[in-house]
Amino acid sequence: MDFIQASRGTRDILPDETLYWQHVEAVARQILQRAAYREIRTPIFEQTGLFERGIGEATDIVGKEMYTFDDRGHRSITLRPEGTAGAVRSLIENKLYAQGGVQRLWYTGPMFRYERPGAGRQRQFHQIGVELFGSRNPRADAEVIALAADLLQTLALEDWVLAINSLGSFEDRQDYRSALVRYLEPYKDDLDPDSQQRLYRNPLRILDSKDPNTQAIAQDAPKLQAFLSSESREYFEQVLHLLEALQIPYQLDHCLVRGLDYYTHTAFEFKLVELGTQGTLCGGGRYDRLVAELGGPEVPAVGWAIGLERLISLLQGRLDLDPVSPDVYLVARGQVAEEQSLTLARALQQRHFAVELDLSGSAFAKQLKRADRSGAPLCLVVGEAEAEAQQVQLKWLASGDQQMRSQAELMEQANILREKINLAKSPKRL
RNA sequence: GCGGGCGUAGCCAAGAGGUUAAGGCAGUGGAUUGUGGUUCCACCAUUCGUGGGUUCGAGUCCCAUCGUCCGCCCCA
16 A cells, blocks of 8 residues: 555544534633633744754753754754743734733644554644743742633633642752752662753753652652742742632642753643643643743743643543534435526525435435434425426424425525524423 | 564444455435534445465455564664
């Protein structure tokens, strides 16, 4: 077989599934809009340097997971592995920070990471994310976390766990980092190979290593908490206090470090146990230095991103979305009738009816069967006799009742028809 | 990147070296030449992801390759 398949780690989202995507997008749009977030759409590829600087050279994403290539102008281009760097670049480039104190933005779209694919992990995957720029207030952290909680809640996902930690200010972290390295250095040879690699590049990540030996060593390592300045500590306590006021349950997780370099202070993850290894549904935090680091002014920020593939796979197990069925199924037989049916379908569609036209020209029995399966409450039948008389047969599929109307009459009575269809389509109540 | 499982029709699947590749759902045609949801009948894989090998004989064994899933790593 010389058929060319979809690339490894990519997949098609077929119509039965786009139903769920559209639902999630609609819910997200609604929730974010009413909290005054506005959508931003940034390019899918950026200059490689943006991610190297923004995400951090020491991270796994930059180190081994980027889709990077040279374009025809010999520029190094990278397909975006996450959404924040591009949003920040855009904020700076378009001087959005100048339009008043706070910018609330959200985005959705595909992201790319060159990784080994698995369940809930694709090379092209999708995220929806928010970025709140310009506030150093703990209420901003709480607002953003509350939005994620509301979104999950509204989507009927209630059994999440919110893990949260404070990484302190950049300075706190620098201090801690050197203390940690000082502590770990004597054990260097006992660490697992990955952790040895990270000792000088990204020592904080050693803390959540799964290797038992490393874990034992990490047990007695100095704690990040001890290095937080009193300001950092107080900030974090305020965030936690606000979460309590919002009745959002959380679990302190002092090992939560997050993979990206740019986080400061608050870092959090929403996890679902049933997702297993790929259990993180939403990850985020505060990144007060990133805008400045990428060449902008000192603009503090908080945000998160939700992985849509994981979200939707959960949703499919819990939420039964009705497939969209037409209002009217239009059936015709005979050359004149078939021609009229096309005109009729269009006229009804222009009057905002959802109309499915049967193109088969097969026996009425077959077409009726399809009408039934389409889920439409009403079937319109145009045979040779009706076509001759410019008429149409209305057949209500639930009852089998039938009426003859002239085609002109049908259009005039569109409003009445609309009501009847809505009634027939409204869910049955007991 | 490392370790392991899997790959038979649009979907779910039986099949464990001997040849007619079960069955179900869906689909198509007919019983019903202009009326559906039930029923009945017929049709629906020259071929088992792909390529090579072993064998008289391979869906079944071996190798490679692609894809997928699980674990590790990491993340969304």
